[in-house]
Amino acid sequence: MTRRLGSETLVIATHNAGKLKEIGALLAPHGVSCISAGSLSLPEPPETGQTFVENALIKARAAAQGSGLPALADDSGLCVDALAGRPGVYTADWAERQWFEGPPGRDWYMAMGKVEGMLQELGASIDRSCHFACVLALAWPDGEHAVYEGRALGTLTWPPRGTLGFGYDPVFVPLGEKRTFAEHDPAEKHSISHRADAFAKLVAEQFAG
Numbered sequence: 582m583t584r585r586l587g588s589e590t591l592v593i594a595t596h597n598a599g600k601l602k603e604i605g606a607l608l609a610p611h612g613v614s615c616i617s618a619g620s621l622s623l624p625e626p627p628e629t630g631q632t633f634v635e636n637a638l639i640k641a642r643a644a645a646q647g648s649g650l651p652a653l654a655d656d657s658g659l660c661v662d663a664l665a666g667r668p669g670v671y672t673a674d675w676a677e678r679q680w681f682e683g684p685p686g687r688d689w690y691m692a693m694g695k696v697e698g699m700l701q702e703l704g705a706s707i708d709r710s711c712h713f714a715c716v717l718a719l720a721w722p723d724g725e726h727a728v729y730e731g732r733a734l735g736t737l738t739w740p741p742r743g744t745l746g747f748g749y750d751p752v753f754v755p756l757g758e759k760r761t762f763a764e765h766d767p768a769e770k771h772s773i774s775h776r777a778d779a780f781a782k783l784v785a786e787q788f789a790g
């Protein structure tokens with residue numbers, strides 16, 4: 582049987598403000614007391630895994646061991662069918678500026694443009710299907726862990742639209758929708774996103790009954 586969270590504070594092992602906000606909103610109804618890895622000054626471990634599961638576990642385990650508390654990490658990304666699933670686990674890396682592109686940091690407009698440029702090189706009629714993937718990993722300080730995977734299917738649009746959300750939200754149009762994720766208010770995105778899908782599985786196992 583999977584271990585369940587007790588009454589201890591849960592460390593949210595992300596340094597991404599957009600994710601932190603979404604995870605906080607998704608956990609709020611369950612009365613869990615949370616603290617962020619950033620506010621505990623926990624270092625960011627190198628994400629050396631080849632899969633979302635490996636990277637989510639690296640982050641959750643590092644935070645659980647560094648804090649002595651259970652920790653929840655999210656590894657997520659955009660997988661484009663016509664690009665053989667790229668950028669995938671490298672989604673955040675594609676936004677990192679190179680020395681000649683400006684000050685160090687992430688530039689999401691540039692990252693969305695890279696994906697779009699690669700698609701356009703494949704021709705105007707290329708399949709624009711993609712999905713967002715999210716793996717949530719829970720880890721306890723003694724090494725026990727659980728993982729939950731979620732997906733949101735959609736297509737890529739260009740140019741980017743909307744100002745809500747974060748990351749690649751302005752180019753992602755969820756299946757059956759005309760608006761991008763960045764044109765959905767947070768509560769709406771939380772009902773259909775890859776993170777919400779993974780969260781529903783976590784909630785069913787950790788908080789139900």
Ligand code: ITT
Nearest residue numbers: 595596597655656657658659672673747748749750
């Ligand atoms: P942490 O590792 O500290 O959690 P990160 O931003 O480095 O933060 P990832 O390595 O998981 O996180 O990178 C995933 C990237 O995928 C993330 O930076 C986002 O830009 C993008 N992404 C994930 N979920 C997204 C969402 O709901 N909407 C838009 N972009 C998303």
